[in-house]
Amino acid sequence: MTILISFVTIVMLILLVMAGVGVGGWRVLFGTVIPYAAIATFLLGFIYRVTLWARSPVPFRIPTTCGQQKSLDWIKPSRLDNPHTGLGVVGRMALEVLFFRSLFRNTRSEVREGPRLVYSADKWLWAAGLAFHWSFLIIFLRHFKYFAEPIPAWLLTIEHLDGFFQVGLPVVLATDLIIVAALTFLFLRRVVDPRLRYISLVADHFALFLLLGVALSGVYMRYFAKTDITRVKELATGLLSFQPVVPDGIGLVFFVHLFLVSVLLAYFPFSKLMHMAGIFLSPCRNMANNNRARRHINPWNYPVKVHTYEEYEDEFRDVMKAAELPVEKD
């Protein structure tokens, strides 16, 4: 059901833009107004979410410790798995963000004959996740060539490496294949495993279908239903220089691609996709474990009115003496 709802929503979105541009001829709406609205929603929503997170208290220093803590000099500390310096934290976060190190430790538990519980390494999610994220990053960077004029040389280097094998014309780009394969795997994973199917929500499937829709419409446009990309770049640079134009000669498939990207941008700040910013703010990862070396005081501590024993004794000394209670000071 969750799959059906997500799938039908994406199909409806595609039909909407096809009807809007193909039948209604609303090229300005889908070519400029909606992309602008989507970009604004993305930027403002992103700032809003991060600001909200920045303002929420993190009262305690709670790094997860996955190795030997810094201790006496002759005990070797685990600098990345239990960092005690800022540099160690940067290293740990870099490995987390760039290579999903904690996901690499993913294990699967199964009940086998016996019955006995068996744990085994499970790298599939890590591998597919990494393949998807890196492909998406490279594809995202590659697309800057449609926005930047003249195109910086490093952008073209990326594309050259991506199309290293020079198969076909236009050259097949490796990331196009990898992203579709990885997204398909990530979707099937949620369908095949009954436990995962049970916990999958509309938000999970919708994000996957939306990304798949963006990728497939892009692939379809590059290799099959080609469109005049000179005009597309005119539109793209026009948008970003705030002199929007919608030139003639741009095919329907481009508007489908652009609309799905717009939906993705607008959906992004309000969805689980915000893990893009959230990963940097993971309290269990982004703090050094120096609790025993330095004293950390919760900056959100409420100013509590205290009455110390010395003050207590000062106040009741006479009464205490009269009752023959021991006092510390006379």
Place this chain on the structure above:
Amino acid sequence: MRDNGKIYLGLTIFLILITFPIWYNLATGKAGYAPELEKAVKGEDCVRDSAYMSANHMDLLNEWRDQVVRDGERFELLSNGTTVERSLSNTCLDCHANKDKFCDRCHGFLGVDPYCWDCHVIPGDHTP
């Protein structure tokens, strides 16, 4: 832990990076630029209509290559009754004589670097 400074710094860096094309185009001042192609030096009609050619010329060239190299079919009868040779150097470049002012205008604009010229001769270019 109060890390607002670091968070807002990271957010600012992200926003600057993500809006990179806007700053870049402002700096280069070439926003809104669109390449103009040189008119064909002779002939009125191309082998296909221009809307098809601007989007799909690479398909046609690929098709021609297969037909010539694999099937030996060198000539094509166009819908207007004329016969043309299926040849990049002899047919396409006959009318679109200047590669710099025709092919490279859009290819440069879009960062496309086709490997046609690994084998084909650029007309007028006699460098070995």
